[in-house]
Amino acid sequence: MNEEQSERTAQDTLEPTTQPSAPDEAEPRTPEPTQDPKRPDDSEEPAKNTENDKKEEKEPPTTPAQVHHNNVNQYFYGALDASGSLFGIGTADSGNGARRRAVGRLDAGEADALLAPYVRPACFEEAARALDEDGVVVLVGPPGTGKRSGAVALVDAVATGSDHVVLSPGRSLDDLAGGRVAFEKGVGYVLLDRMNEETSATADFDWRRVRDTVREHGAYLVVTTVHPVGAQVESVRHVPWRLPDLAAVLRVRLRRAACAGDTVERAVALMPSGCTVTEVAAAAERIARGADPAEVWREYGSSAAQPVREWFAEERSPQEWVQVTTLAFVTGAGYREFETWQEQLAERVTPVFPEPPTPEQAALEAQRVVDIRLSLSRNALVAVQERKHGALTRTALVFPQPQYRQWVLEELWAKRSTPYWDGVRDWLTRLVAGRPGLGLQLSVAQGLALLALPAFDEVVESYLHPWAAGRAGPAGQSTATLVLQCMCLDESLAATALGVARGWARSSDPMLRSTATSAFSGALGVRFPTDAVHTLLRLILRRDGRPVEAAYALAGLVAVLAECDQDTGAVFRPLAYQMRAQRETRTGPHKETVLDTVLTVLRARDARTGRLVCTGLLERDARLSERIGALWAGVLENRPRRGLALRGLYAALRDLPVVTARPQPVAERFGRAVGAALAPDERLRLTAPLRQVAAHPDEATAELIEIFMTAVLSTED
Template sequence: MTAPEDGPPPPQADRQHPQADRPPPQAPDDTAARHTYVNQVFHGPLHAPQAHFGIGPAASMPPPAAGARRATGRLDAGEIDSVLRCYVEPPCFREAADALAADTVTVLVGPPGTGKRSGAVALLKEVAHSSVYVVLSPDIGLEQLAERAFDRGIGYVLLDRMNEDAEGGGTRTADFDWRRVRDRVRGQGAHLVVTTVHEPGAPPPEAVRHVPWRAPDLGEVLRARLREAGCAGRAAEEAAGLMPGGCLVAEVAAAAGRIARGEEPRAVWREYGSSAAQPVRDWFAADRTPREIAEVTTLAFATGTGRRAFERLQESLEPYVVRAFGDAPPPPEGVPETAPAPPVDRRRSLARNALVAAEERAHGVPGRTVWVFAVPQYRQWVLEELWANHSSDFWDGVRDWLTALVAARPDGELRASVASGLALLARTAFDEVADCYLRPWARGGAGPEGEVMAAHVLWWICLDETLAAAALTLVRGWAHSGDPGLRSAAARAFGGQLGVRFPTDAVKRLWHLIHQGQGRPAVLGMAHLFALLADGQEDAGVVLDALVHRLRKQCTTPVATRVKAMTFDTVLAVLSVGEPGTGRPAVAGLVERRPRMTDRVAALWAGVLRHRPVRQAGLTALRDTLLALPAVCRDARATAGSLGRALGAALPPDERRLLAAALGRGAGRRRRVEPAVLDGFLTAVRGVGSPGGAQSTAAPPRTAAPSIAAPSIAVLSTKD
């Protein structure tokens, strides 16, 4: 049973409107480069241009170092405009609009790539006349939907709802549950559109209509986008006439952008739809030797590898492939069966492979040649053909080969290539990747590196719009598992890109892990998530609000408990965690870039400073933050003053005096806070509530920091 400490935070902490705390856009300046997102888990150069998900450059999958945008929360005006601009209604649009108007809830059912997301927003615009749109987490079930609050006049979207029937919860998808959801949404004056790839059960629910969704006319999508870009008439018709079959809506949008920029349509279309796959299908249609299959398999998971390293990897894979192919082929005519095998020249064989190309790269070292696919999109299609054409024996060999490779602790580039290759395979065979790689590795099947690798694969998977919800559901199950390895891997995954995509879900699951005794991995996961959100221009307030809520509860408890200790450990970890790349305290940059969050940061520090067992660690973290302010702020003294005012407002007078004395004693330290910064901070702390104090000469007074009630110092020092 979940203890009260694991309960949800108050309503204000359920941040469905992350844009509210974002400052208006500012012009670029020389400090912007200091806040570029860099994921520090990669050591050395990282070059991943081949990491494509098969829909062209505009929609290709970036390496994890590029970061990920949150997939839930409020859609801002720019996102809405990009979705609705040049929107073309499919034939099923009217049926869905009628269902939404009648029931206030409707479900769009269709395969990936058919435009369900844009269709959901367009339906809400058409029927609900909404100006505010909120995307809900795919991790929310029907029972939770029927109990949550909906704001009047808001349009809600639940993207990629998972199949709850498949998890054994058949009653959740019954007509009764859909009726409860419908009545809840209708009664609160909102509208909700749900999208899914799963067909409804038989008989389908009657309370909420499930509309079969199909893609709009792709030729019209192309023409509309080209017209909007100023390319119309004959050029648009020629481009539409050259469009290959099998394109997705996103592919057409990406191709339209390239054609509008002046690229030749015939060359552009070779990278999309059936045109991109045909050369790969033709290659596999011919009889291929185990060595040739080993070549493309190695390249699918080790693209961008140097020649000598690639040959070693291919050589280690070939025995697995040969065993999967059964008996060796008979020798060529005229060659005796007892003759030794001819020598293998893998480099010449690769040079003759039409799917493979050599590419020159330089990371400070001239003349470095690596093997890549001749066209980046080939990688996805090769994996699809390998999955379709080869048996479980073959894939068992690939699993054993990759497991041994991971256990040997590959370097950053090879790790990224293996992770992105498995993420591409997950588009075709998600269960294979989850059951044969992620779960065994998370449990230690590839040694200590296995858990790290499982998290990396999940981070790549969650960058794919079609797989993010599946990744969230998988890791949620790990977080609630009885297996400590899976729980630890869940904490690591939620502390990275998966948490950036679904921050509210990540905070909830990380706190569950902390409360259930997962300990340090979950604490570090929360801290790492905060650093990524703060540095990546996302809503770090989702972490701060949850911690303020829980710290307030623990500060009113005079008895020492494990949960209380873990709460303070988590707060200290968040206040101390370094920015990715620079290592400076993440809160230092946050209070400068997001002044509205200063009060919440101050509330956390106030709780730590009043709790005597961790006060010294809190002082160290505060001193480190003040030390870092000159490196991250335009006006370090002013930022220090804002933080001082907020912290002073959160502390009682006696604690302000103790804080000033403690920081003042640090004047002789080797690493000294700049005098102007320290003076601005302490003057602001002392001036809170004083007539003519710091508030009379500095910036206008801020709203008081959220109050964290605490027992007296004497009680804390004797009981804790």
């Protein structure tokens, strides 16, 4: 199986139907525009070679929105401490959740991590029989019941091969049945958190087509979803999924970590009710590292929510309601900033509280409305944290326990009516529209991501969609992007975030498409790289789109994938295909757009180091040299873009000594890759212009240029 793709799209005739090696699910085929963060820009700008170059090398300006989105994505990856305890959602290692892909082939390490401590629930055998007999089974159950690990365990138990592939949750039944997924014999496929589709009269027929396709290829498919289906679907069994024995799950994990027997039994005895599989796994990891079980369990299951529920069970003043609401969205602010936002929220929500019916009660209420800061000190849900900044100490208002934030939002949503939430919406919209700074934007985004758990429709309709459409200005767009990034940290919300962004990308509203572009160039693109590249490429080639913005987004995605040590081939493979498809075309808008996109991606720079991203990839992954070399060759052969391409090529060679201690072999390998892709006469034409662009390079760079050019010219046809 080759490296091109793990899925194929039958209707997309632009790309050959080869099968892939590893796995990023499917290869994107058609492009469109979006918006990106990292704008490539070479620091050295030698003189142009021709008048034609002067005309053609004028680069489009970077808009403020592009810069702002770039800052947002960089802030998310550079400054966010996204531990599971911060959000109260996701897996134990959710801090890294957005830094790894959620689709593609599971490597041995990933599979072992899921299967080694796995405990089968009672419903496992029923699902295994269905999978063995039909080739397809659907697991239905709420988040936290272990459907993900159960799906992998099922294909591992039933499939004849050892390969397991995770498909995008955006795959439709038509995709699965119509040949857009390259099912392979003996391979087990898992589609996690399948997006809800309207149940139609043809649902049973659609599922039957999926079953027949999977059977025909000798593969196995497990689908998980939280959406039950009607009785009309009989062709594929939908098995209600149940929690395994959580005590057994805890024992297995602690014993595997070599914990003492008394520690294991004490941890089991203290485990509270209401835990999910994910929470048990996270608690077991902490206990195995030496944490006291009694302290650990205070943060999970019913124990975590109890103090918050007790606080809300008592009669509370309007001021106290406003305090906890403000803290839910403005966490970590200092006193002055917090009090300012609290007063502004109070203006909008206090009128919804009923007036005291008697003068005596009014007087009593007035006594309770004391100085804001004094009242905060008496609120059991507000804590003061001292944060060190060098020699200085900063005071920050936070919840006593990070997990309280999730439960506070759930209680607020359950107990406050629509007029109250209308006030919260207006307050947050004004806050975000005022460009409060990335720190406060991130805090708001975290709060909305948590609110999405009990009130997803409210978050989408009152915040995400209006802000993404520009109603709160550029800062609103970038905050909407941050909400989706935060949702990616939770296994149960990541697929939902993908669905929201895909909807924006398909919209006729250019502002929504612009926000989708930014979202796919960050954490969402890392989690779902195939979907991101497919969407961005479609936007790049869309007639009414903004290809420059989407090309920057694709360049930004490459930089983020490289930073997270993920497969950048998810971008380079389809770009190389698009370049090959356009090679025989003399000219035209499609070819021009593809060339501009390729040049933008190749010249993308790391926002922290300022070095070309592709240079580091040449050193890191020798397998990418051929594709990157082919892309450089494609833009070098295009005369109008040759000047920019030469300067980018020079910058790539100049950066090599910085990214590797042995740049000479990398330069030689790079040269052979470029030479192999260039037409013979173009190889000879490259030498003089490259030396002219280099002007007076330092000794190390001059040596690398000579090595590179020697490799180019020595390439045999």
